[in-house]
Amino acid sequence: MAESEETLTYEDIQHISDFLLKTTKYRPKVAVICGSGLGGLADVVQEQDVIDYRDIPNFPQSTVQGHRGRLVFGHLAEKSVICMQGRFHQYEGYPLWKVAMPVRVFKMIGVETLFVTNAAGGLNRNYNIGDIMIVKDHISMPGMTTDNPLKGFYDERFGKPSSPVTELYDRGLRELARRVAGDLGLGEAVREGVLVQVGGPSFDTVSVFNMLRRLGADCVGMSSAPEVTVARHCGIRVLGLSLVTDMAPMESDLPPTNHQEILQTAKTRAVDVQNLVCEMISQLPNNNDSVQPS
Ligand SMILES: O=P(O)(O)O[C@H]1O[C@H](CO)[C@@H](O)[C@H]1O
Numbered sequence: 247m248a249e250s251e252e253t254l255t256y257e258d259i260q261h262i263s264d265f266l267l268k269t270t271k272y273r274p275k276v277a278v279i280c281g282s283g284l285g286g287l288a289d290v291v292q293e294q295d296v297i298d299y300r301d302i303p304n305f306p307q308s309t310v311q312g313h314r315g316r317l318v319f320g321h322l323a324e325k326s327v328i329c330m331q332g333r334f335h336q337y338e339g340y341p342l343w344k345v346a347m348p349v350r351v352f353k354m355i356g357v358e359t360l361f362v363t364n365a366a367g368g369l370n371r372n373y374n375i376g377d378i379m380i381v382k383d384h385i386s387m388p389g390m391t392t393d394n395p396l397k398g399f400y401d402e403r404f405g406k407p408s409s410p411v412t413e414l415y416d417r418g419l420r421e422l423a424r425r426v427a428g429d430l431g432l433g434e435a436v437r438e439g440v441l442v443q444v445g446g447p448s449f450d451t452v453s454v455f456n457m458l459r460r461l462g463a464d465c466v467g468m469s470s471a472p473e474v475t476v477a478r479h480c481g482i483r484v485l486g487l488s489l490v491t492d493m494a495p496m497e498s499d500l501p502p503t504n505h506q507e508i509l510q511t512a513k514t515r516a517v518d519v520q521n522l523v524c525e526m527i528s529q530l531p532n533n534n535d536s537v538q539p540s
């Protein structure tokens with residue numbers, strides 16, 4: 247590894263990717279990052295090769311409840327996939343580049359499509375707990391204060407310096423998500439909106455929630471923007487799904503949420519998120535060419 251903790255070099259990432267390719271027979275083109283309480287998706291992967299994060303060179307460790315800390319390779323909807331059963335968050339003490347580093351590993355092993363899921367708080371007053379929001383764009387609060395996962399030693403083999411970010415969340419995949427959600431009968435519980443990422447780990451004040459709502463965000467969470475930024479930078483297309491596990495209070499006298507409650511709520515809707523992702527994967531073209539918007 248590079249002598250400092252600044253960033254991992256291209257060769258460091260190659261080392262991790264070589265390790266994985268030696269350890270598993272799978273060559274997935276699809277990756278899934280499982281959010282809090284949404285790791286059940288990895289459990290339904292067939293014929294699994296499981297690799298614990300602690301056994302992977304230079305890999306961070308999961309420290310948050312609801313994140314098991316392992317990579318699950320196998321088949322989902324008859325396609326090879328890799329699932330991150332446990333993501334990393336900045337509030338665990340990881341710099342953003344490290345939070346998103348696994349995405350560069352995905353790219354190196356051949357991933358072309360990434361599904362990013364998370365548990366999020368609803369800001370949009372029309373949303374309800376249990377809704378599933380297809381992410382159409384995000385606001386990164388860390389990004390607004392110059393904290394960006396792409397910052398650091400620059401190696402163009404990872405992607406161009408100023409990559410365009412006008413369509414972070416793939417239009418064709420979003421259309422597919424809406425169609426599949428309709429077919430699955432998820433109907434009105436499926437929304438499309440803007441996710442704002444804050445730092446955490448504490449939840450925000452009512453005044454911050456009100457501010458985020460005025461900024462145009464529909465859901466608030468503490469993850470996903472770094473992974474998505476890095477994925478687009480290296481040319482992976484992305485679908486983001488936020489499960490609304492709580493409604494951000496609008497008045498200070500309303501009870502705040504907590505991680506246990508979020509995990510509990512996630513459990514009640516995890517299967518729907520799972521079915522949506524699985525069905526979408528099954529409908530991806532076999533050669534995984536881009537999904538064209540109609
Ligand atoms: O984003 P994921 O990993 O789903 O986790 C969400 O749930 C936690 C809050 O309890 C926060 O970490 C928030 O970001």
Ligand SMILES: Nc1nc2[nH]cnc2c(=O)[nH]1
Pocket residue numbers: 365366367368444446448449450466467468491492493494503508
């Ligand atoms: N910041 C934040 N993250 C969440 N993750 C799940 N719910 C919430 C929430 O209400 N606020």
